[in-house]
Amino acid sequence: MLALEIKNLNKKYEHFELKDVSFQLEKGYIMGFIGANGAGKTTTIKSILNLIHVDSGEIHILGKNMATHELELKQEIGSAFGDINFYTRSKIKKLTNVIKAFYHNWDDQTYAKYVKKFNLIEDKKIAELSTGMRVKYSLALALSHGAKLLILDEPTSGLDPVARDNLLDTFQELVKDGEISILFSTHITSDLEKCADYITYIHNGQIINSSEKEEFIDTYRLLNGSNDQLDLVKDQLISYKTNSFGFTGLIHTKDFDPSWGVKSTVPNLEEIMIYFSKKEEKYV
Numbered sequence: 001m002l003a004l005e006i007k008n009l010n011k012k013y014e015h016f017e018l019k020d021v022s023f024q025l026e027k028g029y030i031m032g033f034i035g036a037n038g039a040g041k042t043t044t045i046k047s048i049l050n051l052i053h054v055d056s057g058e059i060h061i062l063g064k065n066m067a068t069h070e071l072e073l074k075q076e077i078g079s080a081f082g083d084i085n086f087y088t089r090s091k092i093k094k095l096t097n098v099i100k101a102f103y104h105n106w107d108d109q110t111y112a113k114y115v116k117k118f119n120l121i122e123d124k125k126i127a128e129l130s131t132g133m134r135v136k137y138s139l140a141l142a143l144s145h146g147a148k149l150l151i152l153d154e155p156t157s158g159l160d161p162v163a164r165d166n167l168l169d170t171f172q173e174l175v176k177d178g179e180i181s182i183l184f185s186t187h188i189t190s191d192l193e194k195c196a197d198y199i200t201y202i203h204n205g206q207i208i209n210s211s212e213k214e215e216f217i218d219t220y221r222l223l224n225g226s227n228d229q230l231d232l233v234k235d236q237l238i239s240y241k242t243n244s245f246g247f248t249g250l251i252h253t254k255d256f257d258p259s260w261g262v263k264s265t266v267p268n269l270e271e272i273m274i275y276f277s278k279k280e281e282k283y284v
């Protein structure tokens with residue numbers, strides 16, 4: 001079953017456009033949503049949650065159309081935005097009491113369990129919480145109302161390495177039973193190397209690749225060669241950089257011909273993102 005299916009999403013701003021964004025997330029898995037600053041991650045996430053009006057496209061969550069089942073589906077979705085400060089002067093305890101009234105499946109025991117697990121102090125005001133605590137509080141709320149799909153916008157940005165690692169462990173624990181699915185955006189590629197099952201990569205408002213992590217990486221090769229070899233392969237490269245020894249460039253595996261005799265390695269996610277960002281300035 002699909003936890004999330006996005007079909008041909010289009011949204012135009014004056015200087016930016018989401019173009020035919022489509023991807024899907026299988027239930028019980030973690031998908032990392034990556035892209036450079038301004039690539040369209042938050043716009044996509046807000047579109048999924050119906051927080052902004054889209055020009056066209058369809059969102060299906062747990063098999064139901066978001067446009068026609070929004071109220072019902074909001075019960076099943078938990079979301080967190082790394083940078084949103086909501087009701088900052090309220091204490092956790094008070095805010096929880098307001099929020100829980102909106103959810104049919106709210107469970108006080110589950111909430112108490114996560115407050116303890118995440119070391120949340122209920123007498124603290126939201127303004128007093130660290131970035132990591134805010135994300136954890138959002139997660140505690142989502143899990144206490146039985147959310148089956150977590151949509152998290154940069155939940156790990158602003159966290160120190162230890163807090164990030166803990167949060168990623170929590171994500172893996174949450175999906176273990178196959179009931180909960182997580183879509184989270186990030187530009188920290190090591191987060192994905194650690195815990196994502198699937199990766200969706202957005203670049204300039206368009207989905208470049210959405211696939212299982214190993215398959216995603218296997219789509220590309222990094223080539224290293226001399227300047228003479230560069231002349232041979234240039235046209236096939238996504239982009240390349242030159243240095244005093246020759247060149248390094250990214251290529252689609254399907255376009256790579258071993259008979260060229262050019263050294264090839266498997267890139268990491270960071271290298272893939274870097275060379276895609278150079279695509280527009282190809283032949284620099």
Ligand SMILES: Nc1ncnc2c1ncn2[C@@H]1O[C@H](COP(=O)(O)OP(=O)(O)OP(=O)(O)O)[C@@H](O)[C@H]1O
Binds near residue numbers: 013014041043044187
């Ligand atoms: N309300 C808006 N009106 C006009 N343009 C907007 C609006 N919201 C976002 N944009 C533009 O859309 C583009 C994509 O922004 P978005 O926030 O989706 O990127 P992002 O991938 O989440 O980036 P980051 O990693 O920096 O958070 C940016 O160029 C941004 O300026």
